[in-house]
Amino acid sequence: MLVKETLICNKLKSRSISARAVQVGQGTPAIKNIISVASGKGGVGKSTVSANLAVALYREGAEVGLLDADIHGPNQAVILGIREKSRVNNEKKIVPLRQHGIQSVSMSYLIDTKTPIIWRGPIVSQALYQLVYETLWEDLDFLILDLPPGTGDVPITLSKKVSVSGTVIVTTPQKVALVDAGKALAMFRKLGIPVLGIIENMATYKCLYCNHEEPIFGKGGGKRMADANGIPFLGKIPLDIAIRKNSDRGIPAAISDPNGSVAKIYRSIAIALVEQLLL
Template identity: 55%
Template sequence: MSRDRLLAVLDADVDPLIGRGWVAAGTVVEARVDGTRAQVVIELGFPAAGVHEQLAERLRGVIRAGAGLDAEVEIRSRIASHAVQKNLQPLPEIRNIIAVASGKGGVGKSTVAVNLALALHTEGARVGILDADIYGPSQPRMLGSRDKPTSPDGKHMNPIIAHGLQAMSIGFLIDEAQPMIWRGPMVTQALNQLLGETRWRDLDYLIVDLPPGTGDIQLTLSQRIPVSGAVIVTTPQDIALLDARKGLEMFRRVEVPVLGIVENMAWHVCSNCGHHEAIFGSGGGERLAAECGSELLGQLPLDLRIREQADGGCPTVAADPQGELAQRYRGIARLAAARLAYGVRDAAFPSIEMTDD
């Protein structure tokens, strides 16, 4: 059995996370054949520690069926910087910035953002989270920290370390009950300082928890800050979907790839009888993704545990990383990071045909 045959077998297998064959995706860093045995090393462009062994076992089966070889398969990950907006460059110490946005408030965006960050960390990445909601910072409470940032030189701040994440928020600098009565320019200046004056250290991903809407903060982020991709959070109800669509189109206009849509509060399970009920409607996130040429990254339930864990300072992925709810967040994180690494679906435009009629 030749090496070329082994590579052909690998390239014929299309993994749903990557969307193409292993060779075409550039993931095969080693493929050797020694008699009846093969040695294969796959290097993913996204963190996926939770499924490394599962992927390896599946590939062993693919190689056995397609090439008749027993195989040793190693799966590892290496995360690179990805393209950002024109005229901007990735920031030092931050390979990728992912914005988590929503068109309106109350859809659970901050809870999704912190659990997405924790999920990427649990999958093996170095992750930070920036709370860009200057008026209503919530990450300090969700991360269970009221520590004040320290400064090594009077000009820069060390991030707060919580649950393995590097974190920064205006909430770490002010009293929890203090209102931020600032006009737009002061808010955007505060965002620039929180990002630029924090001593982030060797991050694969910085998750930016945006305020709802498409205002000053979003405009600053899209014009001045190198963003690799965005995730849109919505609930299934029609009014939330209308606003989510605006957020999605805003990122597309400024040439930031939308990695996909997360449908939060997709259903509720009664804690007494176990009945599933779609309180806010059903299928909204999937419809929005189809209409906008995007992808539904995953659905999350309206679950009392998610609220209690976030309010208690230990979000779901940190509280129970192997639990069913955490596995949903981890699946969303893997898929979003894979779309960043290997490309997202383009919006569907009608074809135009030119005739002589």
Template identity: 50%
Template sequence: MRAELEAAIRAAVQAEGSQLARLELGQRITSHAVQPKLSPLPTVRNVIAVGSGKGGVGKSTTAVNLALALVAEGARVGVLDADIYGPSIPMMLGLSGKPDSPDGKSIEPMRAHGVETMSIGFLVEQDTPMIWRGPMATSALTQLLNDTRWGDLDYLIVDLPPGTGDIQLTLAQKIPVAGAIIVTTPQDIATLDAKKALKMFEKVEVPVLGLVENMAVHVCSHCGHAEHIFGEGGGQRMASQYDVPLLGSLPLQREIREQGDAGVPIVLAQPDSAAAAAYRDAARRIAVALAGRPRVTPSISASLLS
């Protein structure tokens, strides 16, 4: 819309007999409504949960690339790795080491590629299994969220573990979420589980912004033949059935996996690729879907002096 807006403003100024010397366009992302009885976090305007009904659908890869796509659009973004048992965000963002704690109580987020990040993976050894019962895992999640010194963020992307267990329930009850995204692959067995995740968010009054269909099509790098390896149209059928938007269909591509393993996701490594364009398009649709939600009205108090 930027070019169209500038052209319209120039035309309006010229119609008044003047010339536009310079035009500066800014953007302001506001907070949107969260679950009843909860309020948005002080420095985070919108928490967006990224969930899936089952593992192996590329949820974390999708979450990271969407976060970087939002940064490319000018937003201030953070990522919270809520997959306590299998944290993968540090590797995908090329981060290692432990975060600083200036006061011994709070933690500075790690930063990479313009994204603030926190993960249990920063606090334990890479090969240490998290042999925790549900209450310990959920306590760790709330501590990671509340004890991190997040900057002024437009979006905090929360990468959830697969399924509909304790972590998801804690997120719904204690963390103010502006919207959720469900990641699925096209095949029926994946959308069957994705439906459960969608219904879970509905039951706990977290608005579902839409679906993202991952691994939708594979295009041969040698001959250009497109093949729907995991089936075709599953995401669109599910979106139509539950009356939610299909926010994007992402390709099945070797480079996406390779760049995630290398710590430089494809949105950064190959910004002109078709895959990066698909992530950016999905990120814009997510932002638009969230913008259509009710906004948080700031409370104003006034006192009369006699």
């Protein structure tokens, strides 16, 4: 299996899946594949999944960037443990920060983290465009976009202005999350953005003492949603206190314990995602 997974990643890195690679500088392809991570509603762990997915891809040997596209509620500075601010060079280009091996950019790297961002839709859309195209990314195999929840301006901007290879939808198993995830799925299809798969987060609660797993939010909702819509189910992630603790420490679970069960789950999901891009 390890040989197969290594071949998959190497094959994907050798070419761009997007119809048009993002061009930066003097016509040099800087980003081969842009993948957005979305959710229908907030609170399902989308940002945590985005960070861990980026780290998991990096650990497979890919050059990865993470763009915090949740303009009004950026959280990647906390999840990645970044306290410094991004530098803007003389040409007014943003220099991404590197942490845990991945490049990243976020509004929280540019302004005080306690300052609310009170912007209307057109300004948010322009900010997203600038973060993608006016950041000095080193050549990337993958750029992961951590989108805001819902079906607002940012996904519409993506469909019109950014060459996205596809999107991944994160949900939790309970009905209220699945209903909104279904709306997000329908929106991306309407916008013509391929849906690469569903990730079910908080699928089970893992007991600290006996390791028994209980589906406290319901069982199998993400898998049923994927099957009903004819799209891949990329995997499920438990509600594990280690994920929360590591996020609060600024060390994603995929790298804090690289041989642990959670890191293996994120690695499996990353490989499943790569396989979908190769189809």
